[in-house]
Amino acid sequence: MSGAAGPGGPALEAVDVTRSYVLEGVTVEALRGVTLAVEQGDYAAVVGPSGSGKSTLMHLLGGLDRPTTGTLRVGGRDVSAMTEDELAALRNRTIGFVFQSFQLLARTSAVDNVGMPLVYRGAGRAERRRRAQAALERVGMGHRLDHRPNELSGGEQQRVAIARALVGEPQVLLADEPTGNLDTRNGADVMALLEELNAEQGVAVVLVTHDLEIAGRARRQVRVRDGLLEDAPPRNQQHQGAVDFDGGSVR
Amino acid sequence: MRVAEAFRVAVTALQANRLRSLLTMLGVIIGVSAVVVLVAIGTGAKQEVENQVNGLGANLVILVPGQLEFGSAPTRSRLELADADRVGRAIGQPGDVAVTLASGETVRAGGNSAFATVNGTNAAVPRIFNRPVARGEYLRESDVDTRRRVAVIGPELADALFEGADPLGRNVAVGGVRFRVIGVFAPLGGAFGASRDAEVHIPVTAAQRLFDDMRVDALAVKAPTTEEIDAVSGTALGVLQSRYPDEEFSAVTQDQILGTVGRILGLLTTVLAAIAAISLLVGGVGVSNIMLVSVRERTREIGLRKAVGARQRDVLLQFLIEAVLLTTIGGVLGIALGVGGSLALAAAIEQLPAVITWWSPALAFGVSAAVGVFFGVVPARRAGRLDPVVALRSE
Numbered sequence: 001m002s003g004a005a006g007p008g009g010p011a012l013e014a015v016d017v018t019r020s021y022v023l024e025g026v027t028v029e030a031l032r033g034v035t036l037a038v039e040q041g042d043y044a045a046v047v048g049p050s051g052s053g054k055s056t057l058m059h060l061l062g063g064l065d066r067p068t069t070g071t072l073r074v075g076g077r078d079v080s081a082m083t084e085d086e087l088a089a090l091r092n093r094t095i096g097f098v099f100q101s102f103q104l105l106a107r108t109s110a111v112d113n114v115g116m117p118l119v120y121r122g123a124g125r126a127e128r129r130r131r132a133q134a135a136l137e138r139v140g141m142g143h144r145l146d147h148r149p150n151e152l153s154g155g156e157q158q159r160v161a162i163a164r165a166l167v168g169e170p171q172v173l174l175a176d177e178p179t180g181n182l183d184t185r186n187g188a189d190v191m192a193l194l195e196e197l198n199a200e201q202g203v204a205v206v207l208v209t210h211d212l213e214i215a216g217r218a219r220r221q222v223r224v225r226d227g228l229l230e231d232a233p234p235r236n237q238q239h240q241g242a243v244d245f246d247g248g249s250v251r
Numbered sequence: 252m253r254v255a256e257a258f259r260v261a262v263t264a265l266q267a268n269r270l271r272s273l274l275t276m277l278g279v280i281i282g283v284s285a286v287v288v289l290v291a292i293g294t295g296a297k298q299e300v301e302n303q304v305n306g307l308g309a310n311l312v313i314l315v316p317g318q319l320e321f322g323s324a325p326t327r328s329r330l331e332l333a334d335a336d337r338v339g340r341a342i343g344q345p346g347d348v349a350v351t352l353a354s355g356e357t358v359r360a361g362g363n364s365a366f367a368t369v370n371g372t373n374a375a376v377p378r379i380f381n382r383p384v385a386r387g388e389y390l391r392e393s394d395v396d397t398r399r400r401v402a403v404i405g406p407e408l409a410d411a412l413f414e415g416a417d418p419l420g421r422n423v424a425v426g427g428v429r430f431r432v433i434g435v436f437a438p439l440g441g442a443f444g445a446s447r448d449a450e451v452h453i454p455v456t457a458a459q460r461l462f463d464d465m466r467v468d469a470l471a472v473k474a475p476t477t478e479e480i481d482a483v484s485g486t487a488l489g490v491l492q493s494r495y496p497d498e499e500f501s502a503v504t505q506d507q508i509l510g511t512v513g514r515i516l517g518l519l520t521t522v523l524a525a526i527a528a529i530s531l532l533v534g535g536v537g538v539s540n541i542m543l544v545s546v547r548e549r550t551r552e553i554g555l556r557k558a559v560g561a562r563q564r565d566v567l568l569q570f571l572i573e574a575v576l577l578t579t580i581g582g583v584l585g586i587a588l589g590v591g592g593s594l595a596l597a598a599a600i601e602q603l604p605a606v607i608t609w610w611s612p613a614l615a616f617g618v619s620a621a622v623g624v625f626f627g628v629v630p631a632r633r634a635g636r637l638d639p640v641v642a643l644r645s646e
Contacts, residue, residue, distance in 0.1 A: 085562045092560020103555045117559035
């Protein structure tokens with residue numbers, strides 16, 4: 001893996017992270033002080049009712065968003081000190097996203113969908129195809145390389161999406177309700193695939209779900225309610241010293 | 252992101268909405284083709300005038316009464332035939348001064364009639380102007396001296412009056428006076444104004460009697476070389492000035508005519524092309540509009556691309572290339588249409604010359620690419636700045 005984390009350090013680390021939005025003049029606190037570490041090779045499920053802040057947490061962990069306060073380290077690097085471009089590179093190399101609605105590009109073949117993240121590393125067409133093909137074979141879709149999303153079943157589409165998340169060899173797969181749009185059998189297949197990747201390739205898997213049965217399969221559960229982790233104390237005002245603004249020098 | 256990849260994505264996106272892409276391009280196509288056609292016609296007109304003016308002959312100096320400036324009132328000539336001899340002697344070319352006294356008249360032959368410019372001239376004309384006679388001969392000195400009623404007619408007039416029959420030796424009537432046709436001019440062609448192929452040349456002395464006017468309109472001399480044009484016109488003007496101290500005269504050279512006409516046509520071409528270019532701008536607004544729609548439609552794609560590592564400038568580049576592709580494809584189609592249209596117009600309408608210059612399609616292409624960048628940058632920046640979290644959620 002090409003991540004910047006030191007050996008043994010957590011892949012993702014949130015320290016007292018808050019995230020608030022201003023919606024029509026009203027400040028909404030989606031996260032109110034979350035401290036969480038995702039170790040390398042971890043398999044965690046984030047559970048909680050809708051509106052609890054679990055999606056916001058997911059976006060933060062994936063480098064799609066930045067915390068309002070607190071420290072967030074992805075691959076050992078402090079996100080708040082990074083430029084937009086560095087954040088994009090981080091998403092490209094360290095994180096793999098799997099979405100509930102697959103988010104495949106229509107009119108684009110499976111192999112091109114999977115190879116798409118490599119475009120932003122400057123990989124050539126041949127290399128993209130080779131690596132995309134390998135990723136598709138890894139998820140059992142090697143026979144569907146040139147099919148378009150509308151020619152694939154939901155389960156197959158999610159497998160292609162997982163291959164896309166995998167193609168960049170990330171440290172962490174972030175899966176947001178990956179089985180939410182699938183029937184039970186396809187959902188079980190997708191879960192089995194994610195677990196296999198976690199066990200065999202050591203890629204950390206963090207999945208957001210409200211399905212407790214699925215959450216129960218993970219090694220551990222992180223429960224979010226009202227912007228806080230359950231079993232964790234609310235944000236401590238004395239805790240500000242832990243916030244690090246000087247470029248991620250804390251190791 | 253590699254430009255080639257952005258290019259490929261843009262092509263795919265345009266292909267996905269073929270009709271919309273084509274309609275969006277239409278504004279650019281029309282603008283570019285209009286510019287190309289108008290510039291072609293303007294250039295053709297200018298070239299045609301140059302050909303005609305240069306086709307008159309070489310190193311001409313035409314002496315006319317009055318100030319030759321825009322806005323000055325036409326001056327009634329006081330020149331007379333004897334002035335031609337004076338000028339000829341002064342410039343050392345006695346007998347080589349052409350005169351003209353022209354009038355529009357109805358010319359008849361048999362049952363046919365046609366309106367023509369009847370030009371009273373002298374035998375010096377072929378030595379000064381490039382005016383070849385195809386059949387028969389031109390007026391002679393003796394014809395002028397004896398006020399003989401003979402005429403040399405243009406080929407167009409010959410066709411109109413004699414309908415293919417040989418006009419030599421036949422009579423034409425001008426103002427009730429009969430002239431015998433002794434020559435037919437070779438065709439000159441010409442696109443503007445009265446055709447010189449429908450002229451009638453008669454001895455100036457006969458014309459003076461016919462029109463009851465003992466003056467001449469203008470004189471024309473030919474400088475031996477281009478370098479001597481100024482000297483010749485100076486001498487000739489001096490002669491006329493001392494003879495008519497209270498009159499003004501002008502010496503007109505071909506360069507002056509070309510300069511003036513060129514300026515007018517150049518200005519006209521620029522104005523017309525600028526008007527056509529407005530439609531190019533309108534086309535650009537259309538491109539901008541449709542690109543905003545495209546960005547909105549593909550918000551989720553943008554969110555996804557950002558989530559997997561696209562930088563702001565990668566997304567910006569992708570949409571900018573799409574916009575530029577729209578306008579440059581439109582530009583190329585417009586150039587093809589413009590060139591084709593110019594050639595078709597020139598072929599269909601004889602009086603409308605069109606010349607395709609290398610620079611007008613090149614400029615049109617460059618301008619359409621610039622329009623793409625200019626009108627594409629706002630939608631592309633909007634795409635680049637989209638928040639991935641928000642973009643991924645959009646439906």
